[in-house]
Amino acid sequence: MVASSIALFIAGAACLFAPVETLSLLGFTGASEVSGQLLGALYLAIALANWTARESTIGGIYSRPLTMANFVHFVIGATVLVKGIPTDSLNVAYICVTLVYLVFAVVFVFLLFGRLGRMGK
Numbered sequence: 001m002v003a004s005s006i007a008l009f010i011a012g013a014a015c016l017f018a019p020v021e022t023l024s025l026l027g028f029t030g031a032s033e034v035s036g037q038l039l040g041a042l043y044l045a046i047a048l049a050n051w052t053a054r055e056s057t058i059g060g061i062y063s064r065p066l067t068m069a070n071f072v073h074f075v076i077g078a079t080v081l082v083k084g085i086p087t088d089s090l091n092v093a094y095i096c097v098t099l100v101y102l103v104f105a106v107v108f109v110f111l112l113f114g115r116l117g118r119m120g121k
Helices: 002-017 021-024 032-053 064-083 092-113
Strands: none
Touching: 002 021, 002 032, 021 032, 021 064, 032 064, 064 092
8 A cells, every 4th residue: 555655646746746747758748737637636635545544454344445446546547558558659658657557456456356355354
């Protein structure tokens, strides 16, 4: 939870304070400042929720709603990012963000459905 909180905080702060620059770095050239800042607000909200639950048992019945929210965010995000990988040019920032999403997607799949998810039941 701490790692996802830190990653989402960094992404949220970047989108909030430099929305156009952050999104254009990833290849989203038509994004507006407002849409980038709204994305930053969403990232910061999830980061805060993860940070406040950092010492809770994750995966079992206690933090299941938070685990499910992270699972949905990272799995859908990873799917969309993998589908949108640019084929005409290599964007290193885009590939790095995609890899981060894939790692967190695997972690939250494991937490929700794997062995750790059954702890405490």
